[in-house]
Amino acid sequence: MKLPGLLLLSAPLCIAGYGVIRLAGRVDGEYGPGPDWQAAHLFGLLGMVLFVPVVLNLGRELPPSRWRDATLVLTLAGLAAGIVQFLADISFSALAANKADMSRLSDQFSELPGVRPLVYTVVPPLFFLGLVVLTVMLAARRQLPKWSPPLVLVGVLLGAVDLNFLPLTGAAILVALLPLAEPNVLGRVRLRAGR
Template identity: 40%
Template sequence: MKYRAVFVAAPLLVTAYGALRIVDGLDGSRGPGPAWTAGHLAFLAALVLFVPIFWEMRRMLGRSAPATAAVAVGLAGIGCAFAQFSIDVVVGFMAADHDAMTPLFEQVKSVPGVSVAVYTAGPILFYLALAALVAALAVRRQVAAWVPVAVLLSVLLPLASLDLMPLGGLLMFAAFLPLARQGSSTGRHASVHA
């Protein structure tokens, strides 16, 4: 199945970002450096993989209007999160040390709308769409009831502490395994009956 790899790789890349973030902070500060860059690149790759994941979930839901709307919201959120992590990578390359990163981030956030779109509200759209799509699959009994619960926990854990992101990534990995097994065949079945 062509989507199996993305359903597996995306949450593992999220887990890798979380683990690298912890490693990056072992010296008492985060960024710049190899762990900062590698972690952010891992999350950027995960975001790219969520695009086909969202499209596949839309197919599994029969390409309905609500599923299409959720994907549109999710893609907007992915774009905002991608911008955030790209900025973080660039700042990491530009700054000589951790203290030099702060004024660079402040300069970026001083641009009107950037702070809200890129650092607060925008990326939340990605997580809301992800939760909505998986919940819709559970309502249609295409996945077990525990799957959206695991996805929701994977989203909420980092809000409690970003150090819990590796655990959140592993929960998402577990939740995506049934989706990886169903993938395209479920999507074709759902679209025939839409």
């Protein structure tokens, strides 16, 4: 079974788009709150939402097992936490009059019991860790090339080291997962571009 090409293109491209808009917004030193902040975070939110069916489809490519199911649960938990984080950041930006106000609202939210580990520090990285594990499992079954897991890992680590590398993170995930896309998805994209 091949994954829908639109999902495999759109989800990581949204993560890359989040990174690009974030970089552009930071050029003038006035990033957030404002249109650039909202646009970047909307791209990030859309990327997280689109990765839900991508992850579920990756799981369907693997035979049922406890290891697969546990990996899917943890990966989806990370995605859910990321979605909540983006929704919170978008809301705080909409409510805030300035950057200090936005930081105050964010701090108040993150100081609620359990919020920091669940939404910011511990659970969100499970999405990226789970994505690496899923690509390793798929490569072990020769459903992905051997270079896909290291490429995802490098992309994930770059984004973890510095958010300025998020465009590379999205690009790395896209290239790593592209072999699972429907046949000729790139051919159709090229054909449309040539019209």
